[in-house]
Amino acid sequence: MKTYVIVRQTPDTEAKIKVNGDGRSINSESIKWIVNPYDEFAIEEAIRIKENHGGEVILITMGPARNLAALRTGLAMGADSAIHIKDESFASADPYAIAKVIAQEIKNPGDYDLILTGKKMIDEETGQVGIHVAEDLGIPQGAVVTKLDISDDRKSVRVQKEIEGGQVIVDLPLPALLTCERGLNEPRYASLPGIMKAKKKPVKVIETGDIDFSSIGLSAEQLGEGGSRYAVTKLEVPEIKRRLHMIEGMEVSDAVKELVTALREEAKVI
Amino acid sequence: MGNETWVVADLTIDGKVRKVTLEAISEARKKLQGTLCGVLLGSGVSALAPELGRYGAEKVYVVDSEILGDYSSEGYSTALSELIKKHSPDIVLAGNTSQGQDYFPRTAARVGAGLALDAIDLGLSDSGRLTVKRYMYSGKSIATVEFLDNSPAMATVRPNAFKPEEDPKTPEVLSESVDIPADCIWTKVVEVKRKESTRPELTEADRIVSGGRGMASSENFPLIFELADTIGAAAGASRAAVDAGFVPYEMQVGQTGKVVSPSIYIAIGISGSVQHFAGMGSSKVIVAINKDPDAPIFSKCDYGIVGDLFKVVPVLTKEFKNLLAQG
Ligand SMILES: Cc1cc2nc3c(=O)[nH]c(=O)nc-3n(C[C@H](O)[C@H](O)[C@H](O)COP(=O)(O)OP(=O)(O)OC[C@H]3O[C@@H](n4cnc5c(N)ncnc54)[C@H](O)[C@@H]3O)c2cc1C
Secondary structure, eight states, X not given: OEEEEEOOEEEOTTOOOOBOTTSSSBOOTTOOEEEOHHHHHHHHHHHHHHHHHOOEEEEEEEEOGGGHXXXXXXXXXXXXXXXXXXXXXXXXXXXXXXXXXXXXXXXXXXXOSEXXXXXXXXXXXXXXXXXXXXXXXXXXXXXXXXXXXXXXXXXXXXXXXXXXXXXXXXXXXXXXXXXXXXXXXXXXXXXXXXXXXXXXXXEEEEEGGGOOTXXXXXXXXXXXXXXXXXXXXXXXXXXXXXXXXXXXXXXXXXXXXXXXXXXXXXXXXX | OOOEEEEEOOBOTTSOBOHHHHHHHHHHHHHOOSEEEEEEEESSOGGXXXXXXXXXXXXXXXXXXXXXXXXXXXXXXXXHHXXXXXXXXXXXXXXXXXXXXXXXXXXXXXXXXXXEEEEEEEEEOTTSOEEEEEEETXXXXXXXXXXXXXXXXXXXXXXXXXXXXXXXXXXXXXXXXXXXXXXXXXXXXXXXXXXXXXXXXXXXXXXXXEEOGGGOSGGGTHHHHHHHHHTTOEEEEOHHHHHTTSSOGXXXXXXXXXXXXXXXXXXXXXXXXXXXXXXXXXXXEEEEEEXXXXXXXXXXXXXXXXXXXXXXHHHXXXXXXXXXXXX
């Protein structure tokens, strides 16, 4: 089984979000970056598949230099090698362009069985790149997967997905692309020997100049903000005013009465 | 441009139109321009057209095909992208449901459209292009996203973000035949399991009662369920409660769980972490019950009772029962 895992970095979930003077981007100076948590499920699952079925795990990311840290984390967990498509302007490209470049990297050798990625990025809160890659490669997709089993003949994968009001289980032929949901597994921590070994694992770096844009039907401009189909024109940190009505220091029955009355008469939600 | 705005219907397991579809139609009618059209994809779905009309759809495109009987990303994205290519709508919307998140990105990739997921507001820019508002950075910021080029603008909308309001129309129903070759369907459905629950679906619920680590064990969760059932609420949980094995993951609310926006969210034995708020911070009214007066949740809720949940919750359930019995 040759599995690619598409990974990216996101700000730490505790990170304080400050909007830049331009009013439409965040100040990333003091932000600590982590591997996108959903991508961690994907890395873990790929490593487990390798442990059960043999094969290799290749990480692939697109983004600025700092993304190397995400690749090192995945390599330390047990992935075999990594590909870093590096350019600072990629950050503002839309999924359409990013996916085309990633798909091209995977298509070139072509001998893959499975592609995994997280169900969404927790910063942009979208999960489109993986599915665009599946479309570009013309392979089946399973989005938001909570369980997967590779068939004994390794020709198909059985996938469980949560849907509103239930679950579905489907079979997809391989190669396929799956986006991973929490519940799929518990990602391992990188061990110290793992971290040492990761330093020696190969990371192939691809710069913008190395990309043959015409063959993937893109122009170099399309990778930047100018090529995006939409733009963030404003970013706000919402101030939701809460009532902060505290009910304390009274008998339980009085406290509850006060709450219920307020919910009915003041907030009018019951 | 066809100057049409489309809302593709989301259907439940039982083949009913989801509330989010009616919410999207109602909001599109208020905020957007062009002919408002519903789109029905599935098998035996034509009968649902009048319901879309009741909320304001002037036209309904129907692709009724046995091959769409079982949902598959390939089937739905093939049907929808063929329709888009044929009619060139300006705007295409659907609910941000498990299906919407699956076939909308695939369709967008195929037709080369821009797609914004999980919109909480819709509008038009000065140049008449779609703008949406959506959360970014784990609910900590709201981005205004403006579509730029002339390809169709696609968006999914968050359930419960808009109000469904009737505006009865008798829609023109257009039956569309789309060629979906059987061999383009890769997905083989093995099983569809229904959740045996009488409670509303978390993401669609108007009221939610959630328990956290403070519940101490799964044996105590019936306290949450009874309160939820009393007020017709869905039951949720924090990640700590899920990780401790009190309740299954499908109940988790938060950054790595479900994103909800009910009119009332009651958090019981939940401290109020950033990650929990990423999932429920847009609730209209937040109630917290916690024994620790310094719990962070008390600095971002509407009503807070400081007290032992095991004493407070049964009394609260009783009080709600009394209140609702009076009507
Ligand atoms: C990447 C990442 C993603 C995450 N995603 C999520 C997510 O999706 N959802 C989520 O919820 N968390 C998430 N978390 C975890 C989050 O950081 C918190 O650990 C979690 O929300 C805490 O859950 P809790 O409030 O139930 O538990 P605690 O923080 O332990 O709080 C328990 C509360 O119960 C109160 N309590 C105890 N006993 C009683 C009693 N008898 N009566 C009244 N009150 C009582 C205590 O005072 C305390 O405030 C994530 C964390 C990370 C790092």
